[in-house]
Amino acid sequence: MTNKPDAQAFSHITDWVFDLDNTLYPHETNLFSQIDVRMTAYIRELLQLDHDDARKLQKQFYRDYGTTLKGLMEVHNIDPDDFLMKVHDIDYTWLKPDPDLAVTLKQLPGRRFIFTNGDRTHAERAASQLGILDCFDDIFDIVAADLTPKPAQATYDGFLQKFSVDPTKSVMFEDLARNLTVPKSLGMKTVLIVPNNFEPTFSEIWESDKGFTDEVDYVTDDIGTFLKSVL
Template identity: 65%
Template sequence: MNKPDPTEFEHVRSWVFDLDNTLYPHDADLFSQIDVLMTTYVSEFLRLSREDARKLQKDLYRDHGTTLRGLMDLYNVDPDDFLQKVHDIDYSWLKPNPALGEAIRSLPGRKFIFTNGNRSHAEKAAAQLGILDQFEDIFDIVAAGLIPKPAKESYEAFVALHGIAGPDAVMFEDLARNLAIPKQLGMKTVLIVPQNLEETYSEVWERDLGREDEVDYVTDDLTLFLQTINSR
């Protein structure tokens, strides 16, 4: 973990946040609900055992960026049906985080959520956290033309839509590979990791080996990180 130097963020006017395991912590375990529903969807759609569906789900995630993109590319799945069903979850698992909301509110400039999930999911999660009103817009997988991060096209669509200049922006993400293009665009990059780096986080299909050059900062406490920036 490295403590931010507030002076290095004085120029930032666009603050871009991933959603899952970034704006809420990994230990909230919300994504585990989505993960189970994805396995169920793959199993039912392709008539596979849950074990085979689970393996395929992770293979698609690894090879195509998201399970949905893989299902679309290889099996012509209906993306609207998939997104609706896998996000039918219980958001009460998330605890409101007024300190995070205040830290985001105090940042100078514009704030965005940029997620591979859909807008409804992002709105419900952010509302449960009590931070939804702090964001100018949510750029979701539909707005990205169903092309997920880390594809360059997704970022290009986002910055073009909102007129964002890379050198004036910072991106917060829980996956280092999703920071490669932001780094190329001149953004500051911040990797969010779980507190104590839980063993479950290090499943092979989630590892980002050799990505150190794409990450400027690493933190396991987003709220404290933002509070430190605001202390200037």
């Protein structure tokens, strides 16, 4: 699935900005499910809840605060370092190395960044397992964002300022349309990554982002093929 881009439309791009989870690796890999389980377990232990109540609260925090971590910090004043360490203690071998994507990323003209609501350690481990870590100039993680997740305006402003990125000469790749609202308003090109053979009912209701489709310039279920088409 893709609305095929015109390579000329990307000829001015100097900075390529990528979300990590379900963007640089396929949604069907399901790596995030491990993190999801650990977040539920963290809340269950912290608040002595049963599994169902812990999961409901986890998703409520995600909806209301942008990340489960932000909600836990605001409401329960947890230690973010402890949370990030525990929920990212996962098996990265679920990710299949993608040497073809590595070759394509290195061919992109200009700088390449990972911009994630996860932490740097998670990003480095995932990108290393994929074989693409050395394709990137730097990583902007949730710690660099002062623990304020996308889609907060201040988080994008912090990223742009830190790396002196001109948004009118950059493109953002994301698996959540809501996280493309601010980039679009800043003048960035926006690309939504969806699961292979995506169906509207595929994602859970809070991940579908049906109200944010106007923020998306391009949609693809194959990031590697999309990038090759703009080279």
